[in-house]
Amino acid sequence: MPIDPVSLIHKKLDAVYRSEGRIVFASLVRMVSDFELAEEALHEAFAAALEQWVKDGIPENPKAWLISCGRFKAIDVIRRRNRFEKSIPELSLTMDQEVTIEDWDESRFKDDHLRLIFTCCHPALAPSTQVALTLREVCGITTEEIAEAFLTTAPTMAQRIVRGKSKIKLAKIRYEIPSVKELPDRLDSVLSVIYLEFNEGYSASFGDVLTRPNLSQEAIRLGRLLAELLPDAEVLGLLALMLLNESRREARSSRDGYIILLENQDRSLWNASLIAEGKALVESALRSGQGGAYTVQAAISAVHSDTHFVEGTDWGQIIALYDLLLSGMESPVVELNRAVAVAMRDGPEVGLRLMNAILDRGELTRYHLAYAAKADMCRRLARNDEAKAAYSMAITFSRQEPERRFLEKRLKALD
Amino acid sequence: MKYLLLIYSKEADWTDAEREQCIQDSAKICRELDSKRQYLSASPLLPVATATSIRLRQGKREVIDGPFAETTEQLGGYFLIDVANLDEAMEIAGRLPGVQRGTVEIRPIYDVPGLPIVKVE
Structure with a gap:
C-alpha cells in the first residue's frame, strides 16, 4: 500500500500539536503578550503548516517553524481585528530582535514554558483560577474536560478561565520566571497547584466517585515537566x-x-x-x-x-519522618496521621489518646477523617458505643460517596 | 502601567505617634519611588468621620454625612505609582507601613489617553 504523504503530514502535525503545541503557545504568549491572540495565532500556524508542509516537506525544527509562523499570524490577526495601527510597530520590534528562532537552543523553549507555568500559578490569582488556568493553558486540556473534572458546568469554568486571563492582561501580571529571591515562594504556589490537581484526581474531595485518574495523570505529567525544567x-x-x-x-x-x-x-x-x-x-x-x-x-x-x-x-521510621515533617510546619492533619502510625506501633490506646488530644484542642472537629481514625481505634479496643458515635460523626462530615459507604459499612458491622 | 494602592486599616488601631511614624516612613518611600520615576502621587486621608458622600437621584442631590460604605477597615491613604507590572506594584505595596496592620488593595488604572497630567510636587 503506498503511503499517502498528506496523511503522513497530518499524523506528524498531530503528534507535534500534542507534544509541543503548548511550548509553541508559551513562546507566542511572550512575543504577543496576550493569551487569546497567542491561541488564535497557534491555531492559524498549525493550519498553515498543514498546507506548507505538504508542499515543502516537514521542516527541520517544527517547533521553531510554528513559532515563527505564529508570530506573523498574530500580526495578521491584529491587522484584521482593528484599524488602530498603534500596536503593530511594537510587535514588529520584538520580531526584529528575534529573527532566527531556528537558532534557539532548547533552553529558550524551556524558559518560555516555565514562564507560562509561573504566570498561570501567579499568587495574584485565586487558587481555583490557578488550577483552571494551568490545566487549560499549560496542559492544553479543554474547558469542558476541566469543568467535568471539577464537577462544574463548562460556562462556569470558561468564565473562571477568561477572568484569569483577563486579569493577567489588564492588571499586567509579569510573564517571567521569578528571580532567585522570589523563587521559593513562587515555586510553592506552582507545587501546590500540581498537588491539588493530583489529589483531586486521586481522592476526589466531593462527588460519587473515589478517583478521577485523568487529573492525576495530568498532574504527574506536569510534575515530570517541572522536574525536567527546574x-x-x-x-x-x-x-x-x-x-x-x-x-x-x-x-x-x-x-x-x-x-x-x-x-x-x-x-x-x-x-x-x-x-x-x-x-x-x-x-x-x-x-x-x-x-x-x-x-x-x-x-x-x-x-x-x-x-x-x-x-x-517500619512504623518507627514513619513516626520519625512525621516528627521531621511537624518540625517544619504546624499541621493537625499531619499530627493525626502521626497518631495513626503511633497506634500501629504502640497499640490503639496510645493512638486514641493522641487523637482525642487533637480533637480536644478544638482542631479538626469538622474533619471526617479525624472521627474515622478515632472510630477505628475504639473499634479495635472493642469500645463499640464510642466507635459508633465516632463513625456517625465521620459520616456527617464526609462529602464523598465512596467514603461514606465505607464508613456506613464499618458502622453496620458494629451492630 | 499605573496602579492605585489603596490602604485600608482600622483607624482606631493607630495611636497618634504611630500615625506620625507611618507618615514619615511613607514619605521616605515616596522619595525613593520618585528617584526611580515611579512616583505620581500619595497622601494620607483625614479620618472617615470627615467624609461626605454625594449622589444625585431624580435630579435631586442627596448628601450623606459619612463614607460610601461603613466598613470595619477604612480607607486611610493612597499611593499612585507608575511601574512596569503588577509584580512590581505588589513588591512596593508589600513595603508600605499600612500593610502590617491593614490591607493594601492594588487597582490597575484604566488609562485614558490625552488627559492632562498633573504632577504633584
Missing part, C-alpha cells in the same frame, strides 16, 4: 510523592467502589515501576539536603512501599 529538591519530592501514591491506585478500591485501606490492600496490585521511580526520586531529593514537606511525605510513602506485608512496616 529539578529543585522539592520538585523531585512532589513528583516522587505523586508517583508513590499513584502506584497504589489499583489497590485502593474494590470493583464495587469501596475504599480499601492501606493495611488491607493487596500489595501485589501495587505498581512496581512507579514505586521504583518514586523511590529513586526521593533518594535524590533527600541527598540534596534541600528537600521540604513534599520530600518528607514522599519518604513516608516510600517506607510503606518497602514491604510486601503490613506487618513488616
Whole structure:
C-alpha cells in the first residue's frame, strides 16, 4: 500500500500539536503578550503548516517553524481585528530582535514554558483560577474536560478561565520566571497547584466517585515537566510523592467502589515501576539536603512501599519522618496521621489518646477523617458505643460517596 | 502601567505617634519611588468621620454625612505609582507601613489617553 504523504503530514502535525503545541503557545504568549491572540495565532500556524508542509516537506525544527509562523499570524490577526495601527510597530520590534528562532537552543523553549507555568500559578490569582488556568493553558486540556473534572458546568469554568486571563492582561501580571529571591515562594504556589490537581484526581474531595485518574495523570505529567525544567529538591519530592501514591491506585478500591485501606490492600496490585521511580526520586531529593514537606511525605510513602506485608512496616521510621515533617510546619492533619502510625506501633490506646488530644484542642472537629481514625481505634479496643458515635460523626462530615459507604459499612458491622 | 494602592486599616488601631511614624516612613518611600520615576502621587486621608458622600437621584442631590460604605477597615491613604507590572506594584505595596496592620488593595488604572497630567510636587 503506498503511503499517502498528506496523511503522513497530518499524523506528524498531530503528534507535534500534542507534544509541543503548548511550548509553541508559551513562546507566542511572550512575543504577543496576550493569551487569546497567542491561541488564535497557534491555531492559524498549525493550519498553515498543514498546507506548507505538504508542499515543502516537514521542516527541520517544527517547533521553531510554528513559532515563527505564529508570530506573523498574530500580526495578521491584529491587522484584521482593528484599524488602530498603534500596536503593530511594537510587535514588529520584538520580531526584529528575534529573527532566527531556528537558532534557539532548547533552553529558550524551556524558559518560555516555565514562564507560562509561573504566570498561570501567579499568587495574584485565586487558587481555583490557578488550577483552571494551568490545566487549560499549560496542559492544553479543554474547558469542558476541566469543568467535568471539577464537577462544574463548562460556562462556569470558561468564565473562571477568561477572568484569569483577563486579569493577567489588564492588571499586567509579569510573564517571567521569578528571580532567585522570589523563587521559593513562587515555586510553592506552582507545587501546590500540581498537588491539588493530583489529589483531586486521586481522592476526589466531593462527588460519587473515589478517583478521577485523568487529573492525576495530568498532574504527574506536569510534575515530570517541572522536574525536567527546574529539578529543585522539592520538585523531585512532589513528583516522587505523586508517583508513590499513584502506584497504589489499583489497590485502593474494590470493583464495587469501596475504599480499601492501606493495611488491607493487596500489595501485589501495587505498581512496581512507579514505586521504583518514586523511590529513586526521593533518594535524590533527600541527598540534596534541600528537600521540604513534599520530600518528607514522599519518604513516608516510600517506607510503606518497602514491604510486601503490613506487618513488616517500619512504623518507627514513619513516626520519625512525621516528627521531621511537624518540625517544619504546624499541621493537625499531619499530627493525626502521626497518631495513626503511633497506634500501629504502640497499640490503639496510645493512638486514641493522641487523637482525642487533637480533637480536644478544638482542631479538626469538622474533619471526617479525624472521627474515622478515632472510630477505628475504639473499634479495635472493642469500645463499640464510642466507635459508633465516632463513625456517625465521620459520616456527617464526609462529602464523598465512596467514603461514606465505607464508613456506613464499618458502622453496620458494629451492630 | 499605573496602579492605585489603596490602604485600608482600622483607624482606631493607630495611636497618634504611630500615625506620625507611618507618615514619615511613607514619605521616605515616596522619595525613593520618585528617584526611580515611579512616583505620581500619595497622601494620607483625614479620618472617615470627615467624609461626605454625594449622589444625585431624580435630579435631586442627596448628601450623606459619612463614607460610601461603613466598613470595619477604612480607607486611610493612597499611593499612585507608575511601574512596569503588577509584580512590581505588589513588591512596593508589600513595603508600605499600612500593610502590617491593614490591607493594601492594588487597582490597575484604566488609562485614558490625552488627559492632562498633573504632577504633584
